[in-house]
Amino acid sequence: MDSRRWARVVTFAVLLMTLAGPGATGTGAQGSPAAGAEGRLEVAVTFSILADLVANVGGDAVTVSVLVPAGGDAHTFEPSPDDITVIEGADLLFENGLGFEPWLDDLYGASASAAERVVVTEGLDLIEAGSEGEDDHSEDGNGHADEGDGHADEGDGQADDDDDHGDGEHDPHVWHDVANAMAMTGTIRDALSRVDPANAATYAANAELALASLTALDAFVVTEVAKLPEDRRKLVTSHDTFAYFARRYGFEVVGTALSSMSTESGDPSAQQIAELVDAIDA
Template identity: 45%
Template sequence: MNRLLVASLLAILAAGPALAADRLPVIASFSILGDMVARVGGDRIAVTTLVGPDGDAHVYEPTPDDVKAVAGAKLLVVNGLGFEGWMDRLAEASGYKGPVTVASNGVAPREMAEEEDGHDHAEADGDHDHHGVDPHAWQDVANAVIYVKNIAAGLDAADPEGKATYDANASAYVAELEALDAEARTAMAALPADRRKIITSHDAFGYFGAAYGLELLAPEGVSTESEASAADVARIIRQIREDAIPAIFVENIKDRRLIDQIAAETDAVVGGELYTDALSAKNGPAPTYVDMIRHNIGTLTEALAPKP
């Protein structure tokens, strides 16, 4: 090996840690945002995701490592809409005073209505107060475009030297998301009108249903901390029977026993697993936001398409 090659390799090895150290430290509150932030930020940032794959941000309890990570961040990216009720407490504990990008800014919030049995899906128990608003706005891919533009603006402000990179990455990502949105609309429109009603574990698909023409029911509210009452379950079972709802679905962040109980008492089949509030692990079917939406589209259409 000649001296020039050796010198080049040593220079690369020496530069590696320095380049990593120069990356903008960014915190994303949960895995879906973490993927979006990584796509926009590229190699200029180092993303730490607090609630990881298959994690439930509704009931998350921050750790000492989270406090340390937030304290060292230069940008904090959150969903907003009351999703991360624990975030204010975490930011205070860490002493974080830096910029915060609320990814959902500009989204038209979906308000939660009270159910017929009087069960209010608006959580108001301190750390998990949604103020009657559904926080799962990312389930409409058009809203994900808003998220990406907000993330790019946050990164531009935190690292002006990287603006050209962030804006170019965001532009490419938005084009991909717009194509994905059209893909979802086409797939759902192909389903017969009488097969567009589904049951999920908790009320996380409202934006998806409104955008793509599905009617969704859930025995639990918008937060997974909300426990389904006997009246909730009875109402769901009654509606499955009355409306001949073809399929019910489990979620990757939820215990499936309640859904299995409902399936056992009706003729509905368990149509598969949907990803709602978290991505899968890297070796799973939904390691990125785009993969998650495609997986959910495929699972829904396979279960709801008319059977020969």
């Protein structure tokens, strides 16, 4: 497989990951809100990829409001007064945690919201910041997902009110491993069911469909990666975001243009660019 075809495969896989499941595609999702649109559970979600996962599970039973829209940058996002209103009216607030939304604690406090905060990364096998996924737990390519239950603590996925909702010590880009997206789906399902038990069967059915789609996606990526020689399984990215993808699917992160997991770091120096070019050429 040549490099251009492989680039298309990776792009296609990432797009599928964000869209996989019934809620995002508009087919197959079930929902039975108590009183039409007004009876739907109001859910706020911090960024668009997580919003897709929530919509897949919630279907027609929830109204999803996204704080950082598609194409936005959660690292540098600046909330507006409208975002305070969104959180204030929410029954649930889904967040990534791990320092991915550094503005969220202040925004939540300013809103005086009573929404339960659900940190979807709790219980996952996290990668320490800067380790670039070299601690590989997926050598056999079999994955580590278990129908969305294995990583989340009893599906609670909720943060302690006294906890800092992001430690900044771990890579927050967990969704690039499809198995993590599956675990997050299980956490979302359980949180929605806990807050809205009348629609628990709906959330369970939608989650089952979403998990089936994600399982197929994971198998697709494993199959396609197997076609690429091991010595060509290398990644260079703008900033350090693909450690989970690299760990799961057997890639090496050769280098990044920005020496940070956040886009907030300064532009690379000429020496850093030269070193990156040397690493790519090696």
